[in-house]
Amino acid sequence: MAIVAGWLVGTVARAMRVTPQGRILVLDVPEWPGNLAGQHLDxxxxxxxxxxAVRSYSIASFGDGTTVELAVDMxxxxxxxxxxxxxxxPGDMLExxxxxxxxxxxxxSQTEPVQLIAGGSGIVPLVSIARAHRAAASTAKFRMLYSVRAPEDAYYAPELAELVGDSFVLDWVYTRTAPVGFARAAGRITRADIEASTLPVADNPLVYVCGPTGFVETVARILVDLGHPAERIKTERFGGK
Amino acid sequence: MAVFSRGFGSRRRESDPELPPGQYLTEDFPVLSAGPTPRIDTADWSFSITTESGQVTTWSWDQLMALPIEDVHTDIHCVTRWSKLGTTWRGVSLDTLFADIDTSDAYTMVESYGGYTTNVPLEDLLDGKAWIAFEFEGEPLDPEHGGPARLLVPHLYFWKSAKWVHGIRMHSDDDPGFWEQNGYNMYGDPWKEQRYW
Known part of the structure; x- marks a missing residue:
């Protein structure tokens, strides 16, 4: 898919408050050329x-359409x-x-096992990838680990739950408040979580990690310590230290 | 002409003439990296320049520290749109490192621990425009920000300032490095907003 050089006019089609801090925005962009799963836009x-003012946002949608979905954390x-x-x-315009x-x-076309690891709104490009995996009816083994402060802070929770199946496993980490009855106590992600709830080194997965800088640094370091080759770990970070 | 976004602008930041177009000021130091942060002990660190003849000139950490060290005060601009003004670094000028290098190639490929690469014309590394930097704001450079040492070439977008720098290889042509193969501009002048392909 080509990158379009200029600014494209978009109209807000839907705006849904899905977490205390964030919204999903659906934009109609008639000239949008489509996008791969995992890409971002300005x-x-x-x-x-x-x-x-200009900012970069990951895209939750993928493929050929002219509807572009974002999830924005305040x-x-x-x-x-x-x-x-x-x-x-809805009806407001932007570019x-x-x-x-x-x-x-x-x-x-990728067939290898994939481990997705998200912190907070870092879920957005990984949702795009998970959607593309489902849409392609891919049998590539997928597993997702999603770390959020509390259940209400999770983006796309119902949709992710529906993706769970033979080739998609979903695991949660709650850092501040876990749901009643959840086996793991609330707390930041640890080496033990990653060992217990991600694809092992023996599967040689490609690992995508997206989240705040501190989260990604922690997770990527644990993955390397566990023996995942650095070149099999793709990271996307946002925010300062 | 841009379209207007209804009601936008009430929380605007002060504009600053020292900022290149499309950039905003940050007090943070955000991180852009494509993979895990490599951890390199200075005892194992080295930096090499490799020329078209195959000649390799290598400096250990101690040899680098024995070279003249400069204080650098500069603004930095990331392609993801943050800028920091008036940052302070210490490092060794590329002029010093290239003083005895015999090359007629016009381009370089900067190579990092971890496999990252970025292409920079040689003339953009010389004449006081680039350093191998190992201190930021008076402290050893954090691994997240490229420590123990990174290239500092602040007149270009900051992805050119390769973290965890390990060497420079001379090239006769301007071949694309890592981000340059993945959507980013070959040169990256922030004042011309050379962000993407």
Whole structure:
């Protein structure tokens, strides 16, 4: 799929508050060229006086359509994310550019086992990959580990639960509040979690890790310590230390 | 002409003429890496320049530390749109490292521990424009940010400032490195917004 050079006009089609801090936005972008699972885009907002701001967002949708789905987490000191989470409404317009990035992607020609590991809103590109895996009826063994603060902070929880099947296993880590009856006590992800709830080195999985910098650093280091070759671990980080 | 986004702009940040177009100021130091952070002990670290004749010039950590060390005050600009102004680094100038290198190639491929590569024209590494940096704000450079040492070539987008730098290989042609093969611009001038293909 080609990268379109310029900015494309998008219209907000739907905006759904799905977590206390975040929203799923569905955009209609008539000129969108389609995107691979895992890619991102730049989103540009222009104020009435001409002031502009641009941020990058991962894309939850994939494939040839002109509907582009994002999930946006509100950053407390943010300038763009509060607008997207609190203010923007269906019918409002903005601009996007992309798709961008050809590394953190999954193609349905890939047949090896895949381990997906997400922290917080880092789930977005991994949802895209999981959707592409389902849509292709791929038999490649997939496993996902999703770390969230509390159940209500999870994006796409019902959809992920529906993906579970012979070739998709889903595991959760809750860092602050676990659901009643959940076997694992709330707490940050550990080596023991990764050993117990991800594909082993013996499967030689390709591992995709996305989340806040600290989360990705921790997880990637544990994976390397467990013996996963560094070149089999793809990471995408956001935010500062 | 851009479309207007209704009601946007109430939380805007102050604009700053020192920022290249499309960048915003951050006090954080975000991390962009495609894989796990390599952990390299300075005892095992080395840096090499390899020329078209096959000649390899190598410095150990101690040999690098014995070279003239410069203080660098500079702004840095990441393609993911954050910029930091007035950062302070210490490192060895590439002018020092290239002083006795005999090459007529015009391009370089910068190579890192962990396999990362990025292409930079040689002229962008010389004349006081680039360093092998090992301190940031008075502290040893964190592994997450490329420690023990990274290339610092701050007039280009920061993906050119290869973390965990291990060597430079001379190239006759401007061949694409890692991000340059994965959607990013061959040169990366932030003032011209050379972000993507």
């Amino acid at each position: 989103l540009r907002l222009t104020a009435e006086d001409g002031y502009q 950053l407390p000191d943010g300038e763009v994310s509060p607008y997207l989470v609190e203010d923007v409404e 996007v550019r992309g798709p961008l990035g050809n590394f953190f992607v999954w193609r349905d």
